[in-house]
Amino acid sequence: MPDTPRVETAVTAEIDPADAIRRMRKGAILLDVRDDDERASGMPKQALGISLLALEQDIGALVESRCAELLTICATGRRSLLARDQLLELGYSNVLSVRGGFSRWCEEGLPTEAGTMDADSAERYSRHLLLPEVGVSGQLKLGSARVAMVGAGGLGSPAALYLAAAGVGHLTLIDDDRVERSNLQRQVIHADARVGMAKTASAGITLAGLNPALQLELREERLRAGNVEALLAGHDLIIDGADNFPTRYLLDAASRNLNIPLVYGAVHRFTGQVSVFDPRRDDSPCYRCLFPEPPSAEEAPNCSEAGVLGVLPGIIGLLQCSEAIKLIIGMGRPLVGRLLCFDALNASFRELTLARDPRCPGCSRGEGRVAYEDIEGFCSTI
Known part of the structure; x- marks a missing residue:
């Protein structure tokens, strides 16, 4: 067998x-x-x-x-x-x-x-989630962040758009201006149909359409010594989209009093600059280390007189947004102690070292609070 x-x-x-x-x-x-x-x-x-x-x-x-x-x-x-x-x-x-x-x-x-996040967020931020430096934990940090955007104009437009797109959870827009037709050449968050509308309301329409999950707080106010701290308290980050020196000095003082990092940006004709002033770091300079005293009107001609290349605020505003995202997530090397300068005519970047000035009228005053002061404006709208 x-x-x-x-x-x-x-x-x-x-x-x-x-x-x-x-x-x-x-x-x-x-x-x-x-x-x-x-x-x-x-x-x-x-x-x-x-x-x-x-x-x-x-x-x-x-x-x-x-x-x-x-x-x-x-x-x-x-x-x-x-x-x-x-x-x-x-x-x-x-x-x-x-x-x-x-x-x-x-x-x-x-x-x-x-x-840890809903299906809409997982799909919306899928490209972020693929980055090991961001991932779920970084995206959740963005989602819980509270950012104050001072100015909804040339710098504020690109910065606010990409902060909303990136998933920042709460964005406070602070601006007392209204949309003018001359703004539209560079302030891309607004539209022709909204000429005459408050910039905060106009920007809110665009941002809500881009990311409905964004929590928006619209403050149609101009920063003053009497309201600056109340408007900025409770935020994790301040982005300077201001168009004048008085507001920037107020932002600098509030940043140090409230211990909140400030992402600085400015443009003039064909050039712009970006830096980060972080009072949480002992080695960080402040805005007054860069500009100890306000310049004269002759030294700072207003933008309606000098002009500005329309694309320039977009470039500088996006660099500010990039610094903001890095600070929120805690990745990369922020522009602390460095001033990044851009020349649009030559398509060139130049980095300058910005050390803390021991004689600075701002951060050299020790641990005491910095007084808020309203000073005369020098430059009109970006």
């Missing part, structure tokens, strides 16, 4: 999502091995999140017993198989991958739970 062929029993590597649910009810542990940004919009209910890259280093802290039944799930089922192989090599003896991943899990209507 011939020998009966011996049939090897294949080891099951995958199970269906419904089977995973049944096993979880009996104590199996489901590991969602997608990246943090992928889990931001949601994950299987009661799953533990641990990315494939972090599995070898962090699994021991999540699951101590090598005999525990582990289930791995990813987006479509490919990485979860790799995770299963990796766990087996680490000594976990009972590991299965969920077939079809989270996509199939959702298609079958199985229970899920909200991630």
